[in-house]
Amino acid sequence: MLIDEAYKSRILRGEKTTTIRFGEYEAKPGSEVYLVITPSDTAVAKVRITNVERKKVKELTNQDAKKDGFKDVKELVKALNKIYGELHGEDEVTVIEFEVVEKFESGIPLKWLKGLNYRNPEEIAKLYIENNLKDSPDVDLIIRKVYSEGLKEAVRRYGPKRVRDALLKAYHKLYADGKI
Structure with missing residues (x-):
């Protein structure tokens, strides 16, 4: 699962436990995936997906925002707009909740993992x-x-x-x- 470098420390400290993706994103509760930081393409952790929920942008809550590392839904939607372009209330997003199961102190290059x-x-x-x-x-x-x-x-x-x-x-x- 690709995550921007800006969110790395919040995830590793447990302050960000979700990622919100535009549209229908394939993720399955219980599966374990590598958390890969971009643009370096380095895995910094293995995470277990604990919940997947599809919502409309207008249904996002302050609780969703806090789990995603933001102070409120307004700040969250602003960040989503920056990433995906302007989102509207009826647009659908996928909220993926996860827990870190293993941290990689020095990171593992994605190309090494593939090999x-x-x-x-x-x-x-x-x-x-x-x-x-x-x-x-x-x-x-x-x-x-x-x-x-x-x-x-x-x-x-x-x-x-x-x-x-x-x-x-x-x-x-x-x-x-x-x-x-």
Whole structure:
């Protein structure tokens, strides 16, 4: 689910627990999705959708506004107009309520998630280590670093390209061995 960078800190602090989308937006309660910040295309959290409700703009309430991180419905509608162009009372929106289930301290580039079939890099490292898999000494070293100290520390130490390449090799090894 794409979210503008401006809302990141409010979401991670729990002050914004909904996102409101113009029109009919496909979202299913109970599903878990990555929260991806634009324009950086970086996943900063995994969220569980807890409720989906379709409303007309004129039906939005101050409570809807507060859950979305705004002080009142007037401020909310002003923000929606800025994003989607002028909305009218009869226009429909989808209110998606969510809860953060996992925060990613350093963020995960969306292209990495796509390459790993939307699996968390630290999950890949954990499965690789727990299944005693081996590749090259370089891959094994980097994956151990991701596992023991986290993605951010591994990227700082070995650089994003080496870490990404090691994670992809680990993912493919896990896949080939039927572990994922």
